[in-house]
Amino acid sequence: MKQEIRTHIQQRLNDTDVDLYPFPHLLVQNFWPEDVYDKFHEYDPLIENNDLARPWLKKHNSNNPHYQIRKQIDLYKLMEYPSSEHIDFWRTIHDVLFEDNWYLDQIHQKNKTYFATLYGPMCKEKTWYNHVVQEWFVQKHDVGYFIGPHTDRLDRVFTNIWTFAKDDEHHDLGTSLYIPKDGDVSHGGRHFGFDGFTKVKQMPFAPNCLFVFFKSRFAFHAVDKINKVDQTKRYGMQIQVYEKPMREITKDVADYKTLLDD
Numbered sequence: 001m002k003q004e005i006r007t008h009i010q011q012r013l014n015d016t017d018v019d020l021y022p023f024p025h026l027l028v029q030n031f032w033p034e035d036v037y038d039k040f041h042e043y044d045p046l047i048e049n050n051d052l053a054r055p056w057l058k059k060h061n062s063n064n065p066h067y068q069i070r071k072q073i074d075l076y077k078l079m080e081y082p083s084s085e086h087i088d089f090w091r092t093i094h095d096v097l098f099e100d101n102w103y104l105d106q107i108h109q110k111n112k113t114y115f116a117t118l119y120g121p122m123c124k125e126k127t128w129y130n131h132v133v134q135e136w137f138v139q140k141h142d143v144g145y146f147i148g149p150h151t152d153r154l155d156r157v158f159t160n161i162w163t164f165a166k167d168d169e170h171h172d173l174g175t176s177l178y179i180p181k182d183g184d185v186s187h188g189g190r191h192f193g194f195d196g197f198t199k200v201k202q203m204p205f206a207p208n209c210l211f212v213f214f215k216s217r218f219a220f221h222a223v224d225k226i227n228k229v230d231q232t233k234r235y236g237m238q239i240q241v242y243e244k245p246m247r248e249i250t251k252d253v254a255d256y257k258t259l260l261d262d
Helices: 002-014 034-042 065-069 075-080 085-110 112-123 127-131
Strands: 025-029 071-074 132-140 147-150 156-164 176-179 198-202 207-214 221-223 236-243
Touching: 002 025, 002 085, 034 156, 034 207, 071 075, 075 085, 075 132, 085 112, 085 127, 085 132, 085 156, 085 236, 112 127, 127 132
Parallel strands: none
Antiparallel strands: 025 207, 071 132, 132 236, 147 221, 156 207, 156 236, 176 198, 176 221
16 A cells, blocks of 8 residues: 555655745645545544644743644654554654655755755765654644745755645645745744735645745745635644754864864
8 A cells, every 4th residue: 555655645645746936845736645635634633632742832832822823743652552553644654755865856856956956965875865854743723823935944955745625625725925025035934924025925725735845045935824724624744844953064163174263
């Protein structure tokens, strides 16, 4: 089953181009085989394993209480559970995506220039795969949730958002892409209000889609305030890829000799 799913995904990725505006991203439709997609609803962890659900960014509750409206489950925790139809489905999804760094490699192949810019010679033997962490979770949102334009943390490499909608009536619940005033950037870490930004594209909250985007100082994205939510409560899945700390060559690193300092 794993290989059949991978073959389908690979074809969908091959049929999808990287869109460069307003920053490099992919929107992949019909990402999963239809029978697999149906099981994301049949085996919804936020129903089956609701005891594992946690509010997002709890430490920021005082300034941004709406963040607590987002609930999510770390899917790696499901891998610790005993075998069942529900758990075995999620183990299959895990193996499809993570075994042999398969999914990481697929996205690497889709945007080689981006990864070559970040990781240079480490791309030849793909050793950069050893220098990233992949957070994997499902999430739901409710009325009142929003997150303003931001470019993600400085150590983010790329983001993958799967939408598990049941209908095509709520595209406005998807991720919105924004641009700042000309020449303005954000290296990351800050979330902003909507004033000063212009919305230029809407990624749809639609059945069986994947939105992938690559970290940059211009990658402003947001979720507009939810005034009416769909029956799934904006159910979806993410893989957020972060870079582990790497050693910077400074005058204090004994392996090298500094000839000119800052």
